[in-house]
Amino acid sequence: MADDKRNVIVDIKGVSKHFGTGDARVDALRDVDLKVHAGEVIALLGPSGSGKTTLLNVIGCILEPNQGQVQLDGEMVYDNRWLRSDLRKLRLDKIGFVFQFHNLLPFLDAKDNIALVLQLAKKSKAEAQARAIELLDYLEVGHRKDAMPAQLSGGEAQRVAIARALANSPRIILADEPTAALDSKRAGIVMDLLRKLAAEQDACIIAVTHDEKIYDRFDRLFHLRDGQLDHDQIN
């Protein structure tokens, strides 16, 4: 039990979030509890508007819940002690994001897209460049380090985006439809890669997905319906 506690990276208790008031009030999250352990890869499933992205935003320190506790890597956030700049720093240090459409900055090449995150974390230019190349090599896109995002294929761009998410060795990787823009073969490769990274870096991965082909790549599947986590399916 003590080991289990130590390894919990995301611990959410009784989190609720609503938008609007009165008749226009929408309850995006209702009393959500979720624990994710180091090395775990979990999926958030559910129809559109069920609250998946809201939950991702709450975990990603960009949306404060109305109620409940959120503990990330041992730190309690949203408890009135956190400034916006603190949350930004927390995102930079502990959370990596992988997007549906890679979201690489179009004016930076692959290497610099990764180096930017490291330089924001006060790493020297040389250190950032070296780490970026190391990550690109690790993800087998090192030969595309000087390519601009527009010159990369969908799979290459997503690997570069994953490399960027990993740059600061985050404990939490949040992925929003990471395979939606990829064919099934590449989707499988990307998911295998994320699983490998979670295991090697002792991080957890929380992905929002609709892609049934990759359900078997997750340790657990969580179903969200009308803002409630009503199902925890273990693969």
Add this chain to the structure above:
Amino acid sequence: MNLAYRDVRHNLFRFLLTCLGLSLLMAVVLAMIGIYNGLVSDALNIVKAPQAELWVVEHGTQGPFAEASKIPGDTRDAVARLHGVSEAGSITYKTVEAKFAGDTLRLYVIGYQLGRPGGPQTVVEGRNIQRSHFEMVADRKSGLTPGDYIRLGRDNFKVVGLVEDTMNSAGDPAIFITLADAQTLQSQLAPPALRVQIARGAGLLESENAVAAVIARLDANADAQSVAQTVRQWKHLSAMTQAEQEELLIQSVVDRARRQIGLFLGILLTVSAVVIALIIYTMTMEKLKQIATLKLIGAPDRVIIGLIVQQSVALGAVGWFFGLGIILLVKDYFPRRVLLEPHNAAALAGIILVVCVVASGLGVRAALKVDPAEAIGG
């Protein structure tokens, strides 16, 4: 890593195209400043040209530039005898139109006494007037060159030398001729008009002998105001110091044009500010997803503000530089003198810098309002 520079480099063609548009606007702003300076400078040059310290004109007038003035020609002798006056000369001014090489030239004729104050100071080509009749020194802008002949009234004048930057406040190039020739020119009427004047018994001699003003240079230790006061005791004369004459010219003759150009300049700068603000705002709106991503991955606000403000300043700086280049290339083709001083260009650079920083505020505001959550989702 300078994101502003990387973004500009990535969209270099579009950035340069935007800069070109802005530089044309800057060129217009600089042209207006130059025209304004030229207007004031031309007006003052004509007053400064005789290097006078005292202007004696007709009583009750503010001549000879702001108002017409006519005083007897022998006034010069009386002024020259005053205590404190070292030398004095009679002078006339008149605008004429003359045909030359198929064109009609508007010329500002300055008549002066050879060897006395009032003549051209620096002849840049050819020589000064040496004969007492039918020679002239012309401003280069007139298009005349030494050796040319031009008919003024009933006489042909030979151009013997050229001066530069000597025009009246309307931009008409000046020509210098002797006072005697100028007085003849002044009294040369068309034959029918002359017959009417004779029939009425008007004294031609009196009119011929009149001058517009007497200018005087003073002894080193003389006080211009006290000499002017002495002149004012003659009831038919007024006197102004050089400073008063310059002030009068600026306040009366060029003031309206100056204010008009000043107002237009203000409008142009406002338009420039709005254009820069719109460009920066549009550039920012196109980057909202990238800005949201930057925020999400942990970029502080100063990185995002820097991206916008630096691009805005770069836009202004390149626009200013190209604009200055354009106006320096074309300024000599303007019909009126475009006078740009280094401090004008520097002042505009400062104004543009402020305008760019302020104008980028709209873009910065939009960028800071971007929710990092916008990076998540399609």
